[in-house]
Amino acid sequence: MNSRRAAVGGVSVTVVLVAIAAVFVFSGDAVPVAAPVPEAKAKRMCKKLIEALPDSVAGGKRRDTDPSSPYTAAWGDSAIVLRCGVVRPAEMLNAQAPGGEIRGVRWLLENAEGGGHRCTTALRKAYVEVSIPAEYGDVGALMDLADAVKKTVPGISQPG
Numbered sequence: 741m742n743s744r745r746a747a748v749g750g751v752s753v754t755v756v757l758v759a760i761a762a763v764f765v766f767s768g769d770a771v772p773v774a775a776p777v778p779e780a781k782a783k784r785m786c787k788k789l790i791e792a793l794p795d796s797v798a799g800g801k802r803r804d805t806d807p808s809s810p811y812t813a814a815w816g817d818s819a820i821v822l823r824c825g826v827v828r829p830a831e832m833l834n835a836q837a838p839g840g841e842i843r844g845v846r847w848l849l850e851n852a853e854g855g856g857h858r859c860t861t862a863l864r865k866a867y868v869e870v871s872i873p874a875e876y877g878d879v880g881a882l883m884d885l886a887d888a889v890k891k892t893v894p895g896i897s898q899p900g
Contacts, residue, residue, distance in 0.1 A: 770806035771814035771821060778811055778825020782866035785893050786811045786824035789868065792888040793822065798872075798881040818873045820881050824893075826869045829860050842879070843886035849879060864893045 778786050787810045795802050800816020813822045831837045831848060838849045839862060846862040855874030859882060860867055868889060872881050 770804040770808075771819040773805040773807075773809070773812045773814060773821050773823065775805075775807055775809035776811050776823045776825045776827075776869075778866065782825040783811075785866045786868075788892040789824050789866075789888055792892050794884055794888065797884040798876055815881075818875045820873070820876065821871045822885065823869045823871075824866060826860065826867045828867055829869075832860070832862065840879075842882045843890075845882070845886045845889050847879070847882060861889060861893065863896050864889070865896055866893050868893060 790810055790813055793802070793813050797815040797820050800820060803814045803816070803819060805812040805814050805821075811824045814820065829848060829850070831850060840847055840849055845864075847859045848862050850858045850860075852858040852871060856876070857872045857879050859870045859872065859879055861869075870882060870885065872879060
């Protein structure tokens with residue numbers, strides 16, 4: 741009877757270890773991302789944006805995000821992360837805030853903690869935030885995202 745319990749116990753331990761290994765193998769590639777909660781009017785635009793995004797950004801392949809969300813995407817080993825439907829950054833109200841236009845999309849350009857860049861669309865009906873790690877050097881990754889943003893997140897007219 742004891743050898744039977746040991747065998748059953750051994751099988752249980754093996755099953756548990758295989759299950760744990762599977763979790764690490766299958767979710768280990770997902771990038772941890774804080775999923776935004778877009779306003780109702782932005783949800784549809786954001787879902788369309790996520791569907792329209794390219795498979796590659798700055799040479800990095802698309803990766804899953806954790807938790808999985810219809811409002812997030814990531815690319816590359818040192819992940820470039822996109823979140824759609826974020827809250828307008830306070831810095832957006834600063835007329836002296838650094839910004840730029842890349843392929844027809846205007847961006848608020850901020851330095852991120854720990855290096856890298858945090859870029860948020862300006863003058864669009866939904867705010868799209870892209871975090872670019874320092875390893876990429878600059879904000880060139882935004883060029884790969886511009887077409888999808890223009891197609892799915894309409895612009896708004898500039899306040900006069």
